[in-house]
Amino acid sequence: MLDTQVVVVGAGPVGLLLAGELRLGGADVVVLERLEEPTTESRASTLHARTMEILDSRGLWDGADSPASDSRGHFAGIPVDLTLPGSRPGLWKVPQFDTERLLARWAAGLGADVRRGQEVRAVTDTGAYVEAGTDDHVVRAAWLVACDGEDSTVRRLLGADFPGHDARRELLRADVAGIEVPDRRFERLPDGLAVAARRADGVTRVMVHEHGAPVPARTGPPAYDEIARAWKRVTGEDVGDGTPLWVNAFDDTTRQLTHYQHGRVLFAGDAAHRQPPIGGQALNLGLHDAFNLGWKLAAEVTGRAHPGLLGTYHAERHPVGARTLSTIEAQALLLFGGPGVEPVRALLTELVGHETVRAHLAAAIGGLDVHYDGVGARLPHSTELLRAGRGLLLGPTAIPSGGIPCAPAEHWTLVRPDGHVVWADPSDPPPQEVLARWFGPPTT
Numbered sequence: 001m002l003d004t005q006v007v008v009v010g011a012g013p014v015g016l017l018l019a020g021e022l023r024l025g026g027a028d029v030v031v032l033e034r035l036e037e038p039t040t041e042s043r044a045s046t047l048h049a050r051t052m053e054i055l056d057s058r059g060l061w062d063g064a065d066s067p068a069s070d071s072r073g074h075f076a077g078i079p080v081d082l083t084l085p086g087s088r089p090g091l092w093k094v095p096q097f098d099t100e101r102l103l104a105r106w107a108a109g110l111g112a113d114v115r116r117g118q119e120v121r122a123v124t125d126t127g128a129y130v131e132a133g134t135d136d137h138v139v140r141a142a143w144l145v146a147c148d149g150e151d152s153t154v155r156r157l158l159g160a161d162f163p164g165h166d167a168r169r170e171l172l173r174a175d176v177a178g179i180e181v182p183d184r185r186f187e188r189l190p191d192g193l194a195v196a197a198r199r200a201d202g203v204t205r206v207m208v209h210e211h212g213a214p215v216p217a218r219t220g221p222p223a224y225d226e227i228a229r230a231w232k233r234v235t236g237e238d239v240g241d242g243t244p245l246w247v248n249a250f251d252d253t254t255r256q257l258t259h260y261q262h263g264r265v266l267f268a269g270d271a272a273h274r275q276p277p278i279g280g281q282a283l284n285l286g287l288h289d290a291f292n293l294g295w296k297l298a299a300e301v302t303g304r305a306h307p308g309l310l311g312t313y314h315a316e317r318h319p320v321g322a323r324t325l326s327t328i329e330a331q332a333l334l335l336f337g338g339p340g341v342e343p344v345r346a347l348l349t350e351l352v353g354h355e356t357v358r359a360h361l362a363a364a365i366g367g368l369d370v371h372y373d374g375v376g377a378r379l380p381h382s383t384e385l386l387r388a389g390r391g392l393l394l395g396p397t398a399i400p401s402g403g404i405p406c407a408p409a410e411h412w413t414l415v416r417p418d419g420h421v422v423w424a425d426p427s428d429p430p431p432q433e434v435l436a437r438w439f440g441p442p443t444t
């Protein structure tokens with residue numbers, strides 16, 4: 001009766017990571033993507049520490065050049081050293097289209113069926129199965145996951161509750177050739193914020209926010225002339241003669257779905273939460289959603305899941321999303337706020353000088369501080385052992401473990417496929433109920 005076990009709407013980075021994770025967990029998956037070809041648009045350029053660990057744990061960088069890293073991060077433009085224990089601390093510069101290419105190759109290699117040029121226009125959840133309809137065909141599946149981005153069609157079709165606020169402030173951006181302006185790293189000026197970074201190829205990315213400027217209703221990117229005029233008003237410099245290679249505007253609209261699950265439909269990535277890309281959190285947050293959901297949904301559709309397992313996706317990821325959105329809003333206030341926020345910035349700059357505050361912010365930026373209710377922290381050095389995307393039992397002696405790989409270690413440690421520890425004890429292996437809760441009933 002079913003065409004596939006899971007249909008994923010959207011082959012952006014989140015949909016592709018999810019598709020690969022579902023395949024690792026043994027689920028059949030069809031991905032429907034409206035674009036004929038992957039986008040080459042310049043979008044997110046930063047992968048944070050936890051995202052790099054995740055990609056490492058599945059061997060995604062094998063054979064590829066490791067990207068450049070930098071330990072100099074920032075919170076609302078206030079410098080924060082991101083050095084922390086772990087295998088991949090810091091910022092990793094990877095253009096989003098490279099991340100997508102890596103994920104697409106990996107997911108396809110695992111057998112994900114990615115169908116391009118297929119725009120989903122209808123979704124029907126019968127309670128027993130769910131159908132996704134495009135102009136060409138209907139795909140019937142046990143579950144649908146909406147990874148269709150910030151303007152999610154699936155979210156609209158379902159009328160899902162998506163509270164938050166609309167735009168209050170806007171940042172204009174452009175990559176420009178042929179201009180000579182001094183480099184500016186989050187320079188706060190009397191009339192606004194200016195950023196300029198010249199690349200090795202001579203192209204300069206400029207970003208500008210003007211205090212008090214209204215946010216226009218846009219249907220496309222701004223004209224370069226509009227950006228050049230705002231730049232002039234804020235910095236006094238004329239960049240009008242430059243050649244724009246890319247122009248973009250983003251605002252601080254912030255919304256989050258009340259529920260990440262609606263019947264047989266789940267949401268991940270920008271479809272579940274909309275946020276400005278401040279601090280480079282947006283893409284990373286979405287990838288972590290997919291990494292949390294994939295193995296759980298695969299266990300569900302292959303009949304291995306404990307009845308409560310899939311529900312832990314919303315329970316675990318919604319609070320993380322809410323906290324990240326709140327942190328992004330704090331950064332937006334401190335970055336775009338007028339002179340009135342200066343005392344708070346001065347205090348925060350002073351606080352960052354204290355090691356505990358620095359480490360706290362560095363962990364939050366890197367996604368390394370995530371703790372789910374009743375679940376332990378991530379295993380930071382687990383790359384090889386988690387490659388198969390299975391649970392993992394580390395212990396001093398071999399015991400039958402119901403198909404979970406058991407590797408020798410000093411302590412008994414049970415690890416979920418997403419690297420989080422759910423049992424750690426120096427002398428006792430995890431009891432049956434703990435194994436069953438995360439990995440289902442034992443098989444003979």
Ligand SMILES: Cc1cc2nc3c(=O)[nH]c(=O)nc-3n(C[C@H](O)[C@H](O)[C@H](O)COP(=O)(O)OP(=O)(O)OC[C@H]3O[C@@H](n4cnc5c(N)ncnc54)[C@H](O)[C@@H]3O)c2cc1C
Pocket residue numbers: 009010011012013014015032033034035041042043044045046096118119120121147148149150152153154248268269270271277278279280281282283284286
């Ligand atoms: C111009 C721009 C600049 C950005 N800059 C930054 C940045 O500097 N830093 C940062 O962290 N983040 C940035 N972001 C955000 C970042 O790109 C997103 O957070 C990230 O792409 C989210 O991934 P996703 O897979 O959830 O959604 P998306 O990447 O949006 O992918 C959704 C996919 O679903 C497809 N789709 C949509 N509707 C349908 C449908 N009905 N049927 C089938 N397919 C459909 C789309 O074509 C797309 O391929 C930027 C985004 C944009 C648009």
